[in-house]
């Protein structure tokens with residue numbers, strides 16, 4: 001009789017995902033919340049599979065896993081995983097590629113609308129008994145007929161364009177790796193240079209992975225030439241926007257505002273000036289935290305492990321490293 005496969009779930013996931021393991025007699029599992037390297041090394045050493053959320057899975061920890069065959073990421077980004085050692089040990093890295101695009105795209109629309117409609121200011125006016133001040137409040141903005149640039153046209157960018165079209169926005173797309181044909185098929189306009197196009201945009205939303213090419217792609221040089229009413233949304237990864245430059249640009253009124261779901265350091269330190277800037281609307285890396293999406297991600301994370309051992313994991317779920 002084959003022994004049970006052992007799965008380590010680092011950081012708990014939705015119960016619907018756990019249920020898949022509970023109902024399968026070929027597996028045993030343990031859920032751990034402690035993400036300390038030393039602790040993880042002791043836990044991972046005899047595991048066949050691992051699921052991981054946002055905690056760092058260092059080379060040192062992966063190296064300690066003598067049987068590990070699959071790392072299943074709860075999410076799509078994998079900058080928290082040491083890819084060198086994953087590759088050298090021939091470990092498969094899976095992502096929940098179908099689970100979270102809609103949730104993130106909705107979050108972008110929420111941030112864009114919140115900033116355009118001055119959500120906090122108008123809400124405060126009513127709650128603080130200043131209803132009659134409404135004529136004195138700064139006017140809100142419409143999304144209708146506005147230019148938005150989507151940088152990165154993968155799963156989330158493609159979910160976002162549909163929502164932008166719902167608001168009758170004109171959508172430009174910057175993604176050197178996606179064809180003009182595909183972008184046009186989605187109703188977008190392909191652009192080849194961030195520098196040239198960003199100065200005409202009313203909104204910019206970032207959906208690129210974080211790597212050496214995308215780090216700080218939004219910086220002061222770009223920000224200083226943007227429209228004064230431009231709103232930037234980042235629900236990708238923190239380092240894609242230079243935070244110091246963004247704060248400076250907001251303080252100099254070079255752009256209207258920004259919505260950030262992600263930060264260079266998470267959680268951001270309490271003295272990070274972004275936390276005190278009224279022109280920013282922030283969320284704690286929760287763009288994908290809808291009830292529906294967390295259920296889907298929990299299920300997909302575990303299903304990817306089961307599919308891997310059943311030799312039927314789809315190629316689109318596997319990261320090429």
Ligand SMILES: NC(=O)c1ccc[n+]([C@@H]2O[C@H](COP(=O)([O-])OP(=O)(O)OC[C@H]3O[C@@H](n4cnc5c(N)ncnc54)[C@H](O)[C@@H]3O)[C@@H](O)[C@H]2O)c1
Nearest residue numbers: 076077152153154155156175177207208209235236287288
């Ligand atoms: N905030 C959250 O909770 C959350 C949730 C899911 C994903 N994310 C992040 O969102 C980002 C996008 O996710 P996705 O699922 O759409 O990924 P994806 O891999 O489907 O799409 C990324 C796109 O970026 C493009 N790209 C790569 N390098 C580029 C460059 N230098 N310039 C322009 N485009 C470039 C790729 O061609 C690809 O089309 C990732 O950074 C991911 O980590 C964040």
